[in-house]
Amino acid sequence: MLRALAVDDESPSLEELLYLLHADPRIGSAEGAGDATEALRRINRALESGPAGPEAIDVVFLDINMPGLDGLDLARLLTGFAKPPLVVFVTAHEDFAVQAFDLKAVDYVLKPVRKERLAEAIRRAAELIDSGPRIPVHEPDPDHIPVELGGVTRFVSVDDITHVEAQGDYARLHTDKGSHLVRIPLSTLEERWRSRGFVRIHRRHLVALRHIGELRLDAGTVSVLVGSEELQVSRRHARELRDLLMRRT
Secondary structure (H helix, E strand, C coil): CEEEEEECCCHHHHHHHHHHHHHCCCEEEEEEECCHHHHHHHHHHHHHHCCCCCCCCCEEEECCCCCCCCHHHHHHHHCCCCCCCEEEEEECCHHHHHHHHHCCCCEEEECCCCHHHHHHHHHHHHHHHHHCCCCCCCCCCCCEEEEEECCEEEEEEHHHEEEEEEECCEEEEEECCEEEEECCCHHHHHHHHHHHCEEEEECCEEEEHHHEEEEEEECCEEEEEECCEEEEECHHHHHHHHHHHHHHC
């Protein structure tokens, strides 16, 4: 039976989450905290009492947007603990999934919380507790990137991404089957995926070399064909791209 701590600064949301947790047979106990600072104090007491202590906590269901210390801040602090509780984020904001899984979150549940979706998060946490070593189901994976689709987190293979388009602080990942918006700057993905064959061709575009079908030259302009889409190559990136494509062939 899991011992849970729910953390949310909005009382109605906290009460609803606690109600759903108590209704799940895998939850042995569930308490609430109105902010991350209070939650941190409780977690510290739980760790001091030991895994069999009366205040022990197995999993924290954690909101993100809270005044003062927010949910991501608390999760970062917990990564420095020797044996921290598992973390499930429960939030109205879909923009922080990548940061959440980088912090070794078990799951990322969007509000309004559906009973079935919360049950899936509890199942994942329970499996990790039962399996012994607390290795998160969604340990950061260099071969995949988490995206949100209708409140469900899915993982897109980096190899399936044909190109990436900058959209402000976000990036749109394009695959043959569709596109996904993630809150990661294009410059971050450029650095992270350079070794995987992604190259900047424009201030707005990052392209996977393996998905380039054609290099086109027309009246001094350069473009590439990626699937059925033609993308312009800026003058400053054209020479590097040609050299990379020549070396690849």
